[in-house]
Amino acid sequence: MQGGKAVATKDLELIGITRRFGEFVALDGIDLEVGQGEFVAIMGPSGCGKTTLLRIMAGLESTTSGRMLVKGRDLAAVPIHRRPTRLVWQDYALFPHLNVFDNIAFGPRLGPHVPSELRKKVLEMADLVSLEGLLDRRISQLSGGQKQRVALARAIITEPEILLLDEPLSALDAHLRIRMQGELRRLQQALGISFIYVTHNQNEAFSMADRVAVLNKGRVEQVGTPEAIYHHPSSRFVAQFVGMNNLFSGKVATVSEHYTEIASDNGPIRAVTGSKSPRIGETVHVVVQADKIKRATAHTSNENRINAILRGREFAGSHNVYLFDLPNGNEIKIVSEDEPGSPPEKLSGSPSDLYFSVRDAFIIGFQ
Amino acid sequence: MTEGGERRAWIVAARIWIGIFLVFLYLPIFMLILFSMQKNQFASFPLMGFSTEWYRKLFNDGTLITALGNSILVSPAAATVATIISFLAAYAINRFEFRGRNLLTGIFIMPVLIPGLILGVACLGLLSRLHLNGELYSVFLMHVLLTTAPALAIIQLRLSQLPRSHEEAAWDLGATEWQALRRVVIPWALPGIVGGWLLAFTFSFDEFLIAWFVAGFDQTLPVAIFSVLKAVVDPSLNAIGTIVFLISGIVLVGVEMFVLPLVFGREQGTDSNPGV
Numbered sequence: 001m002q003g004g005k006a007v008a009t010k011d012l013e014l015i016g017i018t019r020r021f022g023e024f025v026a027l028d029g030i031d032l033e034v035g036q037g038e039f040v041a042i043m044g045p046s047g048c049g050k051t052t053l054l055r056i057m058a059g060l061e062s063t064t065s066g067r068m069l070v071k072g073r074d075l076a077a078v079p080i081h082r083r084p085t086r087l088v089w090q091d092y093a094l095f096p097h098l099n100v101f102d103n104i105a106f107g108p109r110l111g112p113h114v115p116s117e118l119r120k121k122v123l124e125m126a127d128l129v130s131l132e133g134l135l136d137r138r139i140s141q142l143s144g145g146q147k148q149r150v151a152l153a154r155a156i157i158t159e160p161e162i163l164l165l166d167e168p169l170s171a172l173d174a175h176l177r178i179r180m181q182g183e184l185r186r187l188q189q190a191l192g193i194s195f196i197y198v199t200h201n202q203n204e205a206f207s208m209a210d211r212v213a214v215l216n217k218g219r220v221e222q223v224g225t226p227e228a229i230y231h232h233p234s235s236r237f238v239a240q241f242v243g244m245n246n247l248f249s250g251k252v253a254t255v256s257e258h259y260t261e262i263a264s265d266n267g268p269i270r271a272v273t274g275s276k277s278p279r280i281g282e283t284v285h286v287v288v289q290a291d292k293i294k295r296a297t298a299h300t301s302n303e304n305r306i307n308a309i310l311r312g313r314e315f316a317g318s319h320n321v322y323l324f325d326l327p328n329g330n331e332i333k334i335v336s337e338d339e340p341g342s343p344p345e346k347l348s349g350s351p352s353d354l355y356f357s358v359r360d361a362f363i364i365g366f367q
Numbered sequence: 368m369t370e371g372g373e374r375r376a377w378i379v380a381a382r383i384w385i386g387i388f389l390v391f392l393y394l395p396i397f398m399l400i401l402f403s404m405q406k407n408q409f410a411s412f413p414l415m416g417f418s419t420e421w422y423r424k425l426f427n428d429g430t431l432i433t434a435l436g437n438s439i440l441v442s443p444a445a446a447t448v449a450t451i452i453s454f455l456a457a458y459a460i461n462r463f464e465f466r467g468r469n470l471l472t473g474i475f476i477m478p479v480l481i482p483g484l485i486l487g488v489a490c491l492g493l494l495s496r497l498h499l500n501g502e503l504y505s506v507f508l509m510h511v512l513l514t515t516a517p518a519l520a521i522i523q524l525r526l527s528q529l530p531r532s533h534e535e536a537a538w539d540l541g542a543t544e545w546q547a548l549r550r551v552v553i554p555w556a557l558p559g560i561v562g563g564w565l566l567a568f569t570f571s572f573d574e575f576l577i578a579w580f581v582a583g584f585d586q587t588l589p590v591a592i593f594s595v596l597k598a599v600v601d602p603s604l605n606a607i608g609t610i611v612f613l614i615s616g617i618v619l620v621g622v623e624m625f626v627l628p629l630v631f632g633r634e635q636g637t638d639s640n641p642g643v
Contacts, residue, residue, distance in 0.1 A: 060535055080538040087539050093532035097554040106550070107540040158540060 010072070011036055011194040012057070012162055017066035019052055019218075026052045028218040030066070034162070034194050039185065041197045041205035044215035045241065050198045053215070054164050057196065058087040070161055086155035087164045090171070092147045094139045100126075100150055101135040107158035125153040128187070145176045152184075156191065163188075165197045169204060181207050202242060206230065214238050235364055236285045244290040246332040252278045259358050262286055265328035266306050271361035284363050290321070292360035293334040295352055303355045308332065310350050324354065396612060403605035421602040431607045434591030437503055438572060439614075441587055445510035446518070446567035452511070453518035453563055454556065458548075461526045462534075472523075479516040483576035486513070491580040501583025509581055510571040517570055518563035525559025526552075561622060568618075 012034035019027040027049045034040050042050045055061035057068065059080035068075050070084050094103050104122045126132055129149040139147065148168060155163060165184075169177045185208050188195045199205050205212050206226040214221045214229065214237075222234045233239035239247055250264030255277050259270040262284060271286045278284050308324035311331070319337050326332060334354065403422070406415040425431055456475060460468055478486060490509045494500035499508065529552065537547035553560075575589040582590055588611070595601055 058539055060539070080535075081541050081543055083539075085539075087536075089532045089536060091530065091532060093530065093536035095533060095536075095551055095554075106537070106542075110541045110543075110546055110550075154540065 009036055010034065011038065011070065012196070013067075013069040014053075014057075015067045015069070017053065017056060017068065018064045019049075019056065019061065020064045025218050027056070027063075030215075030218075030220055032213055032220060032223065034196065037188075037192045037194055039188050039195045039197065039208055039210045041199060041209035041212045042215060043199055043202065043205040043212055043241075046200060048215040049218040050200075050215050051166060054087065054166050054196070054198045057162075058085055058164055059083045060087070084161035085164055086158060086160040086162075087166065088151050088155055088168050090167045092151040092168075094147060094150055094154070096139050098139070099135070100131065100137050100139070100142070103139065103150055104135075104153045104157055106154060121157060122153075125157045128156070128190075129153045129183075144172050145180065148172065148180060152187070156187075160193065162194045162196060163191075165195060167199050167201075168197075170199075170201075177204070184208060214241060216241070231289075232362060233287055233364060239285070239287045239364060244333065244335065246288045246290060246293065246334075248286040248288070249283065250286075252280050252282050252284055255280060260363060262363070266326050266330075269304050269306075269361065270358045271363045272359060274363065278363060287362045287364055288356050288360055290333045291335040293332070293354050293356045295322075295334070295336065295354060302358055304358065304361065306354050308352055308354050310348055310352055312348055324352065399605050399608045400612070402602060403609045408600075408602065421606040424601075425603045425606045428603070431588070431591050431595065431603065434586045434588045435607065435610065437506075437585055438588040441503060441507050441510060442568050442571040445507050445514055445571045446564050448511045449514040449518050449567045450522070450560060450564045452515050453522050453567075454560060456515075456519055457523040457526045457556075458552065460523060461529070472519075475519050476516050478513050483574075487576040487580035490577055494581055500581050501585075503582070503585040505581040505583070506578045506585070506587055509577045510574060513574065513577065514567035514570045518567040521563040521566060522556060522559040525556050525562075529555045565619075565622065572615075 010033050012032070014030050014032040017027055017030040018025070030049075030053060032040075042053065044050045052061055056063055059075070059078070075083060095106065098106065101122055104125055105118055108118050108121065122135070126135055129152050131146065131149050131153060134142070134146060137146075139150070142150065148171075151168070168184075169180050172180060181204060184195070184197075197205070197209065206229075209226060211223060212226055212229050213223045216237045222229060222238045224232075224234075229238065230242055233242055233245065236247060239245045248262070248264045248266065248269050250262040250269065253261045253263045253268065255261075255273060258273060260273045260277060262269045262271065264286070269286055306326065308326055311323045311325050314321040314323070319335050322334050322336065324332050324334070332354075404417055404419070406418040406420065453475075456471070459465075460472060490512075491500060494505050494508070499505055533551055533555065534547050537551045538544075542550065573589060574587075575593065578587045579590045579593070586594070588607070592604060592607065595604060
């Protein structure tokens with residue numbers, strides 16, 4: 001990094017953001033950087049602090065300690081109404097006494113403006129979010145999707161440097177949600193500004209974001225591309241939060257160049273040795289994705305084998321999810337497209353051998 | 368009886384019931400108007416013909432008209448000041464967490480819970496010590512105190528339904544505290560503010576006991592009516608009653624027809640649903 005110039009290439013930097021409510025620590029030293037025009041999703045279970053973090057970025061909530069920079073500028077002394085960030089609320093927070101046009105024009109009207117130019121700009125915004133012909137409507141006459149668009153237009157017209165979105169699609173039905181995901185992504189690319197998107201929904205985060213930050217108990221567990229988070233979760237929490245992962249725990253027995261062997265309750269498991277390796281005797285977790293575990297008997301020396309008892313099957317349209325009980329009582333899931341037809345009652349209770357490649361087993365959770 | 372017939376019978380019964388109710392409610396007022404415009408000294412039948420005599424007497428005498436003028440001065444003024452105080456208090460109570468918040472609400476509501484007689488004596492005691500009694504503004508001061516309670520109750524109810532995110536959204540979009548208050552909070556609270564003002568006005572316009580204690584010679588209408596009533600049975604009272612009824616009617620209809628549509632636009636009330 002070379003001083004000011006390098007700093008300015010970041011749209012947002014959070015440095016050690018901490019927020020306490022009495023004894024309760026809502027946010028515990030959050031560090032996060034958002035590059036120029038990046039779409040970052042902040043994902044985590046309810047109560048992880050993600051909404052508090054978003055409100056801190058908007059200036060609606062104060063921090064106990066920590067700094068926040070937007071394009072290299074410290075926002076500590078900047079009041080809410082002068083911040084370069086805009087928030088889109090989960091309930092949209094549209095003004096019910098104003099119609100669509102006046103809602104969108106709310107921000108620009110607060111300062112000096114030329115009415116004829118403002119009118120043109122509002123029409124442009126309405127065009128951008130497909131609200132043409134609805135400008136005279138009252139808010140109570142709009143559908144959920146239309147309200148969503150008004151909220152977006154109202155924020156964007158003020159030309160923010162960063163748009164903050166608080167679970168904006170959670171109130172929409174599934175069909176509309178998927179369509180809006182595409183539209184949000186297009187809008188973000190057209191505007192070229194950073195979007196910071198808070199959600200508990202993994203699909204939303206993965207389908208839209210350039211990078212995802214997973215939050216748990218007020219801490220950042222992992223930041224990375226959706227692929228990295230999905231394929232290489234860095235902690236037990238992330239692995240479990242990103243569904244369809246199986247976890248095996250045990251102590252490290254041997255470490256070689258090609259694989260590391262872990263002694264688990266369910267027998268020895270070999271996993272890839274990464275660039276960083278755990279110490280022998282250390283307790284670690286092994287992550288294996290549900291679609292990487294096979295029931296087929298193609299057994300090579302490069303595969304792990306575990307005994308399990310089939311408990312049931314969930315039909316999920318294009319694939320089946322099988323649930324197995326392990327010898328130590330834990331449950332694992334495997335996803336497969338094979339074996340259609342056979343009814344689950346006949347299968348359940350039968351012992352099976354399951355296989356997965358050493359290459360598909362990753363070690364996490366060591367120091 | 369068939370099911371449809373039974374249903375129709377119920378509807379007829381309900382209409383009769385409403386009819387009786389309305390007659391009991393409005394017959395006295397109708398009688399008041401009727402007797403104010405006939406010759407008989409006593410309010411009894413048979414009627415003895417149309418006359419404007421009592422109105423002439425009312426205006427020639429002047430006491431009651433002066434009192435009406437006093438009331439028309441004091442009540443709107445007291446209602447307006449009480450409404451402003453109530454709005455500010457309601458806003459503070461809703462927006463901020465502070466020590467003694469519930470206590471403050473209690474103190475504001477208290478005056479309506481104290482019997483008027485006791486409050487009247489207390490007010491007189493206080494004002495005479497401050498040498499503020501016996502004037503029209505004495506009534507004004509005490510009516511502000513009294514009518515803040517009902518106005519606060521109504522405005523507070525409305526403001527408590529304002530989603531917190533609305534004011535925050537205004538700030539976020541660049542509004543200062545003052546701009547957010549003027550462009551978002553006050554438009555939301557307006558039905559409550561109008562309702563609160565009307566209630567405060569009505570409380571003050573009707574109020575007798577406190578006004579009687581503190582007014583001195585600057586009597587408000589209820590006090591003046593009572594003074595006349597003590598002396599004689601005067602049909603002028605019917606005349607002043609009719610005038611008051613007309614004024615009240617005009618104020619209510621005026622608010623309904625002009626103020627509310629102005630606030631809500633064409634579709635009155637559609638936007639009063641919070642959070643939808």
